[in-house]
Amino acid sequence: MERTFRTLKYECIFLHDYATMTELSDGLKGFVGFFNQKRLHQGLDYQTPDEVYEAGCFPDREIDNQVA
Structure with a gap:
């Protein structure tokens, strides 16, 4: 989730100067x-x-070192 919000901020919000909601x-x-x-x-x-x-x-x- 954190990566998704970072992508949203840096690729959308910070690149545009939104003036209104x-x-x-x-x-x-x-x-x-x-x-x-x-x-x-x-x-x-x-x-x-x-x-x-x-x-x-x-x-x-493939998950390495998976303990069953």
Whole structure:
């Protein structure tokens, strides 16, 4: 979650000079749409969150030193 908020701040909020709450709201809606539908995520094997959600599972990962 912290990484998501950092991305939101640095790639959306800090780059624009929103003058009104309406502008901010519209900007956030646009960024969230981009973030979920078009932006590739390294932690999701370079897929979008929407692609992972539609597939119904997270990408397979090998976990080192997992204790069962």
